Amino acid sequence: MIGAVLSVVVAVAARRARTLATSGAIAGAVVGTICLAAGWSWGALLLAMFVSASALSRLGERQKAERVGPVVEKGDERDATQVLANGGLYAAAAFGSLLAPSPLWYAIGAGALAASAADTWATEVGTLAGGEPISIVSGSRVAPGTSGGITLVGTAAGVGGALFIAAAAALASWPIPFAAVALAGVAGALADSVLGATVQARRWCELCAKSTERVVHSCGTMTSHAGGLAGFDNDAVNAVCSGVGALVALLLS
Numbered sequence: 001m002i003g004a005v006l007s008v009v010v011a012v013a014a015r016r017a018r019t020l021a022t023s024g025a026i027a028g029a030v031v032g033t034i035c036l037a038a039g040w041s042w043g044a045l046l047l048a049m050f051v052s053a054s055a056l057s058r059l060g061e062r063q064k065a066e067r068v069g070p071v072v073e074k075g076d077e078r079d080a081t082q083v084l085a086n087g088g089l090y091a092a093a094a095f096g097s098l099l100a101p102s103p104l105w106y107a108i109g110a111g112a113l114a115a116s117a118a119d120t121w122a123t124e125v126g127t128l129a130g131g132e133p134i135s136i137v138s139g140s141r142v143a144p145g146t147s148g149g150i151t152l153v154g155t156a157a158g159v160g161g162a163l164f165i166a167a168a169a170a171l172a173s174w175p176i177p178f179a180a181v182a183l184a185g186v187a188g189a190l191a192d193s194v195l196g197a198t199v200q201a202r203r204w205c206e207l208c209a210k211s212t213e214r215v216v217h218s219c220g221t222m223t224s225h226a227g228g229l230a231g232f233d234n235d236a237v238n239a240v241c242s243g244v245g246a247l248v249a250l251l252l253s
Contacts, residue, residue: 003036003043004029010047019054023080031083031091038094041172042109046090048168049117052161056124064127068145071212072234085238086116089246103175104250110174110181111249112242114165115188119241121161122189126154136190137197147213147234148197158189180252188245195237202227 011029014020020028028050036043078086093109096102126133132141133149142149162185166178204210204226205217213234217223 004033006043007032007036010050014050014054017054018077019057020083021077021079024078024083027080027083028087031087034091035094038097041174042094042097044172045110045113045165045168046087049087049113049165052117052164053120053124056121056128059124060128064124067130068127069218071143071145071214081235082238085235086120086242087113088239089242090116093246103253106169106174107176107180107249107253108246110165110169110176111184111188112246114162114169114181114185114249115192115241115245116238117161117165118158118185118189118245119161119192119238121164122150122154122158125157126151129153135197136193143211146196146211147200147237148193148195150193159186162186162189176249176253180249183252184245184247184249187248188241188243191244192237192241195240196234198228199232200228200234200237201225201230201232 007029010032011020011025014028015022015025032043032046035046089112090109093105093112096108097105127144129151130144131151131153133144133146133151133154134140135142135146135148136150137148159182162182165185166181169176169181170178201213202225203212203214203223205212205219205221205223207221208217208219210217211226212218212223215223
């Protein structure tokens with residue numbers, strides 16, 4: 001009950017700060033309650049991830065919006081789908097530890113969260129730092145915000161995000177090797193970039209003659225499907241990223 005109250009307080013605060021949309025705040029409260037029910041350390045790691053991601057998203061917010069606005073579909077207010085894509089597997093692991101306690105749940109949870117953190121840190125810092133990203137698959141230059149696009153600074157930040165969660169898990173005395181969590185985070189972020197460059201749905205604006213992820217481009221024109229798997233959007237890629245992190249951590253531990 002205490003965990004539920006704390007989760008609601010954090011979710012409301014995040015909504016007021018415009019970090020979460022209303023649906024995201026509701027999903028966040030549910031996820032937080034489940035994690036805190038599993039133990040304070042589960043809630044602490046989730047909070048560490050959320051606070052770090054929110055802080056990075058606020059840095060240079062206007063500058064980043066100008067760079068990626070024409071490409072990225074969603075803004076800084078995370079909705080329920082985004083919350084579940086990044087934290088759903090972690091919450092599932094927390095719930096699993098309640099039903100059938102086992103060290104394996106810690107590996108799954110830490111790996112999933114490290115992958116989400118690595119991907120988020122890479123995106124936020126890489127976008128803020130600027131520069132022209134290149135496709136992780138073809139090596140050609142792509143527009144800022146394009147899924148599968150990477151920069152040196154963004155990649156370094158992604159490694160930092162993975163190390164951050166690995167350190168948090170170590171401080172919480174979780175029964176999983178530091179290296180397993182860190183490598184899982186990096187693997188998940190790399191999988192995110194590869195999937196973003198290959199199978200994620202891509203759209204095209206005829207008026208601007210530009211590639212985008214938006215159904216309605218920033219110019220107001222309806223876009224058309226131009227590649228990838230229809231319906232396999234960035235949220236789906238993030239969910240797979242989290243799953244890859246969980247699997248790698250499980251195998252390495």
